[in-house]
Amino acid sequence: MIRKALNEQSLKALCDVLADTNRGLTKTELSRLLNQCKITIVDDGKSSNGFTYTLGLNKRDWLYNCFANEVNSYQSLDKIYIFIEKALNPINYTSEEKRDKYNFILEGINKALLLVGLAVTKEGRLIEAVQAKTLDEVDRRLNNLRRLLYNRAIHHEVKKYCINDYLRKDYYDAVFEAAKGLAERVREITGLTTDGSALFQKAFAKNDPYIFFNSLKTESEINEFIGLKELLESIFHLVRNPVAHTPKINWKIDETKALDILTLISFAHKYLDECHRVPRS
Template sequence: MALLPPRWSYSVLKAVAEVLADTSDGLTGREISDLLLRLRMEDPAPNATKRERLTEAFVARQNKDLSSKRIITFIVTAMEPVRYRRQPELFTLRQDRLNEHLVFVGMRVNDEGKVAKGPIAQTLDEASRIASSIRDELHRRKCHSEVLRYCSLEVLKKSHFHACFEATKSIFDRIRGLSGASGDGAALVDAALALGQSGVPLLAINLLQTQTDKDEQTGFANLVKGLNGLYRNPMAHDPRINRRITDDELLEVLTMVSMVHRRLDGVSKTSGGSS
């Protein structure tokens, strides 16, 4: 006879309930009612807030079973992928948030929505390292808000190809906004960032007083062109199935795009421009 999964602490039960009953991204009150009824779980606090209600339901059931088995069943039922066919990003969001807490009991929600065994964390540092998702890692790296604004949905959908594409497009959209120049790609970079014959670009990332300053400006322009040539242009023409982006590459690309946006934060607009 298989051993029943052990009981979880009140803190873990409460944390899981808070994710699933989150005010903004959690289950609705009706969905909670339907799931409790379907799984034949007592609803001891039907008039409480969603979070308190689900917490009390978890506690009551675990006390009855002396096991977390029915709470695991609730999670699996709530995370059935078919529920998220129109909102795959919501699945990933809940999955990531659940895993931040389940790591303390050596479990995780996998991509099939099942609760599986995983490494167990004893400390907050261990939990952060084990449960960290791409979204969490980007926040840990303090990724620029412009990057997240343009591609957070693609990151949550785990669409790495489109996340890289949208992130690199954000650079050129921002350059147009800061400089007032039109165009796109390398031509836009030349118009807004290149020294040109006048030696004064529309957007200067430094004082341009020394040769080092000018070299840095040119290097920055070339870096933006490089990102355009390496990611944006190919992705605009190649089918997604022909271009696989790994988790590590996605983080590296978004970190680089974040760095570009931070340099753009400090640009000054001049009266010059390439000629």
């Protein structure tokens, strides 16, 4: 349940993005979402009697009035939070021509939400986040995150497990979830069900492996095979095990260290991309 509230300024900022003239949702799309969320659609003031025509409110002000009426009528933001999640459900933007609109709305919405301690994930889920105090911090957390992950070519499996925590600036959970993702990846490839060192030792057993990415015929191939196993084990010893057994308040990590760890985990995933399950009789 979301406990943090939106104020009048936040609602206005959200409407400015959602109903942006060129890159936001159309009036038809907004009306459909309002109906789905059971938010009353208020009159936009548009009228025509055959002789005169009144333009009425623009999309942004009309949407704000719909939201304000909902809050004033029911003293609740629940339906507006549902509206935000529905508006940013990725299923609505699967075509290539809609990707720019999605990216614009997601970033714009998060710029407004981070200032009140909320954020929308790439899955379209509204979450509570560490509240940003300044616009510079908002830009750093949104734009810098995307740029840093892009520059480091972070593997998509790492992003899948940690991006939500990273957005919240919860680096502890970000690296923990990403490290656990390595074990899950090995289980998916091998069909094994164990965890940690026991999993890696069995998966990469030199004489009876469950996983392979080379022929294990030359000394170099054997060394590379063993090296990947030891890399996976090292990540668990350095990251996963300490985090699992250390109280969160005592395990300090900053953004730079988090990115270094995520880069290492990403490197391991890129090796796992080349791995296959050994056929077993």
